[in-house]
Amino acid sequence: MSYNVGSLFAGVGGICLGFKRADERFQLSFANEMDKDACKTYSTNFNHNLIEGDIEKILDPNILFRERDFLQTRFTELSNIDILKSSYDEQFIKDCMKSLNDPFLVSVLMKGNFDLTDSLKKKASKFGYDEEAIKEFIEYQLVKINLENYSDEKLNPKFEELKIKNGEIKAERIAVLTAGFPCQAFSIAGERKGFSDHRGELFYSVINLVQQLEEVGHGKPRVLFLENVKNLVSHNDGNTFKVIKSELENLGYTLKYRVLNTYKYTTLPQNRERIFIVCFLNKADAEAFGSFEKIPELKRTREELKQSLKEILDYSITKETNPELYYTRGKYPQYFMTEEEFLKSGKNEWINLDKDINEMYEVYQVRRGMYVRKNQSGVCPTLTANMGTGGHNVPLIKTHDGIRKLSPKDCFNLQGFRVGTEYFFPDKLNLSALYKQSGNAVSVDVIELIAKRILKAFLKVDNEVKVDKTTGLKIYKTSIQNVVTEIDDKESDLLLKSLFEIKKLLSDDLNLINFKEELRKQIMIKLSETL
Structure with missing residues (x-):
């Protein structure tokens, strides 16, 4: 089983x-x-x-054509607005494109939910840009780039590929x-x-x-x-x-x-x-x-x-084998301040990882870049997807030769x-x-x-499916006789009629999950023999 x-x-x-x-x-x-x-x-x-x-497109390959139609219409709409006459910082536009052009962009655009992230809005504000105007300009650029992926030469093979995957995911x-x-x-x-x-x-x-x-x-x-x-x-x-x-x-x-x-x-x-x-x-x-x-x-x-x-963490790692994992004064001087440097800095919190991370087999974090905290539960805090990007809240441990991230x-x-x-x-x-x-x-x-x-x-x-073999065989033979003359009916109809005969003779609370599956197989065998 x-x-x-x-x-x-x-x-x-x-x-x-x-x-x-x-x-x-x-x-x-x-x-x-x-x-x-x-x-x-x-x-x-x-x-x-x-x-x-994309599971949505695998389950409904026709989404591709709806997306293409939308992009073509939206491109025409945005082309008729005066947004193209505006001039914006080139690097800012590149940052926006990189941040917003993700796999779900077209779906977001179709639902009318497109917007700049909060961080991009802040940058736009510093440049003095009108928020709606810059948003439309970025949307135009994104629509233009994505339309390139919806030509017939690219779309038709993708559609056929999705149809095959749709069959695979429903094969069993x-x-x-x-x-x-x-x-x-x-x-x-x-x-x-x-x-x-x-x-x-x-x-x-x-x-x-x-x-x-x-x-x-x-x-x-x-x-x-x-x-x-x-x-x-x-x-x-x-x-x-x-x-x-x-x-x-x-x-x-x-x-x-x-x-x-x-x-x-x-x-x-x-x-x-x-x-x-x-x-x-x-x-x-x-x-x-x-x-x-x-x-x-x-x-x-x-x-x-x-x-x-x-037992779980690898304490055999060293600065020599994996220098990229280690926090050092050369990489992060703000995390290794001497007392003298702290007093001169004017900061409210003093961080020195050599001083603050002082126990083996414990996990620490630099919280908001302001202070070091040892996990109070004695475990690793929740691992997150952005741990590899650096910054605060990265889990840190003390090893035999320094401080490193996981x-x-x-x-x-x-x-x-x-x-x-x-x-x-x-x-x-x-x-x-x-x-x-x-x-x-x-x-x-x-x-x-x-x-x-x-x-x-x-x-x-x-x-719990306990069907007496002798009784079950008699019921089975009766069921086969009742359905074998109805070969033109669908398998499901045959099965239901067979089960109905069994249900009349067995207790209503008997679980038939396994018996139903086995009966399906046996009926098909008998029907093929009859044919």
Whole structure:
């Protein structure tokens, strides 16, 4: 007995690895991811089908033509405005283009939600630019550049490729569909725009795929497994989560959810609070799963947490082997001020990392560039996607030969990936990409913990299918006789009529999940023999 698992927004495969590690009966069927660097890392570690690309376009390839029509219309509109007569700082325009031209730009433009970021608005204000005028000028430039990607020569092959991927993603019946849908729209670290941010709307791709799987005859996945930031629950006064919950319940799912902190439920010493939503199509599965409240906290001592840090972080790294990781006076003089330099500086806070970071197997941060703080829980603070960009809030540790930031290997291991033994980095991928991937990833051990509970529920329900062999054979033969003359009917109709005969003879509360699947196979065999 096995259960197929499909994964949307797979990233580098944290959720997939958790299910794979939980039990071999979870069979990874496909994964979808659009970030090219993440796909490289994923492909290095998994052999099953990775369907690369924008899931919205894979599920609806005709979006391409709607985007082209919009861009052509918008280009004409903007061309008729006097914005092109204005003159702007060349470097500022380049910064705007680099910051705003992301994979979701056209979708954002189509929804009328295009805007400059707060930081770009501040820069525009310093130049004395009119905000609306500069926004229209940037939009014109972006539309012009993106139109180049929508010529017939480029569009038609893309459309055909998306149609093939649409077939691949719906090729098999899926027992568990997982989705760590983008969290930036709800995260405290982001701007928290929710569904007004296109990334927040990507949740609806989960709904769309469930419906399409049902339409092609595979039925809905037995379980939906969703993960996001804890702020999803409280975003927009709880209304965002109400919408998500309502959409899932309208599909027929029963929801179980809770915010779990990584270090409280696993041996991974990281403070990482995430909401996990497990949606069950069958009430029997939901009841067998129970509640998240029954998952016990580990309640480890600070010394035990310290020991975990010692075991997970790589203290064999040195200045000689990895100088790029180390904080030195030459690189960051503001973080190594002497007392004399501090008194002359006129600053309110004195930072000297040699003085402030003084314990091994502890994790520190320079907060807002003003003071150093040791994590009070004795664990690593939440890893983030922008750790590789430097700045404040980067986790720092004391080593045998200085102060350094966490390495990509440290970060992945704090997420439970076990780099070097179970998981490997691809060749020629820069450090900033790896930091981003680890910060966007899930804690694998938490996924494994929940996946095991899902499997336990599946097995409990499926093992309750106790059909007496003799009685079952008689019922089976009767059912075959009743349907074999109706060969022109669809398979589903045959199956339903067969099950109806069985249901009349068996107790109403008997679970028929496994028996139904086996009956489907046997009926098709008998029908093929008859033909």
